[in-house]
Amino acid sequence: MTDERHDDHALAERLGELPGGDVSPRARDRIRREALRTLRRETSLTRRPALRRARRAYDRAVEPALLAAFSFGYVIWAVLSVQSILHP
8 A cells, every 4th residue: 555655656746747738728628628528428427337338338449440440441442542543
């Protein structure tokens, strides 16, 4: 337990040494709204465990798989298009 506190304290000190980021008020407001939206969604999902598991499965597996499949398809389409232009 003492090691964890020491590690947390050391991490907090190192994080405190990081330079501050200048963020425009518009960006800060957008980030705040997105964080609040995410917090509200997670809070509402806490009351419905089955929906929470489904949402997390979608976020962690389904969405990345769809993105990878579409990206792969686009790359294949692009290569075939270039190939058909260069070698008619």
